[in-house]
Amino acid sequence: MRIPVALNTLPPTFGSDPTRAADADVSASAVGTFRTDHHRRLGRAYRAGRLVCGCVHVTIGRDDRLGLTQQERRLVWVRFHEPVDDELRAELTRLVRRRGSAARRVAERIDPIEVVVDDPRGDRQRIVGHLEPPQVRHGQIGDIKFGLCGPATR
Numbered sequence: 833m834r835i836p837v838a839l840n841t842l843p844p845t846f847g848s849d850p851t852r853a854a855d856a857d858v859s860a861s862a863v864g865t866f867r868t869d870h871h872r873r874l875g876r877a878y879r880a881g882r883l884v885c886g887c888v889h890v891t892i893g894r895d896d897r898l899g900l901t902q903q904e905r906r907l908v909w910v911r912f913h914e915p916v917d918d919e920l921r922a923e924l925t926r927l928v929r930r931r932g933s934a935a936r937r938v939a940e941r942i943d944p945i946e947v948v949v950d951d952p953r954g955d956r957q958r959i960v961g962h963l964e965p966p967q968v969r970h971g972q973i974g975d976i977k978f979g980l981c982g983p984a985t986r
Contacts, residue, residue, distance in 0.1 A: 875949035884917035935965035
């Protein structure tokens with residue numbers, strides 16, 4: 833026997849919507865390892881002084897595990913929105929299409945990216961790092977969240 837239930841009364845599931853899963857910032861192996869108070873900012877991405885993406889959504893979080901240095905505690909995720917440089921778009925597409933060690937090898941070949949984040953107080957924060965393979969690998973490039981790790985943590 834089936835009981836009719838209105839769909840809007842059910843709790844949301846992330847499996848049906850990849851965008852909401854990407855916004856959750858939670859992977860299965862990382863549950864409970866970092867704080868939930870993330871800072872979301874807008875910024876721009878540069879490579880070798882040239883603008884490669886005019887609109888980057890940056891999420892900055894903090895990992896609370898013991899034994900990590902200050903740089904290792906900072907977690908940064910970026911989503912590239914239009915306009916995206918053609919060369920960067922090709923690199924991101926290659927990174928999204930690979931999994932496991934193949935994705936890590938592709939990420940190692942990508943040149944570092946400098947993200948300039950606009951702070952609400954009017955300041956600018958500069959973050960330089962390498963891209964990491966995304967956890968969610970389907971959807972538009974603007975919906976996929978890539979990790980950004982500093983040069984020291986690679």
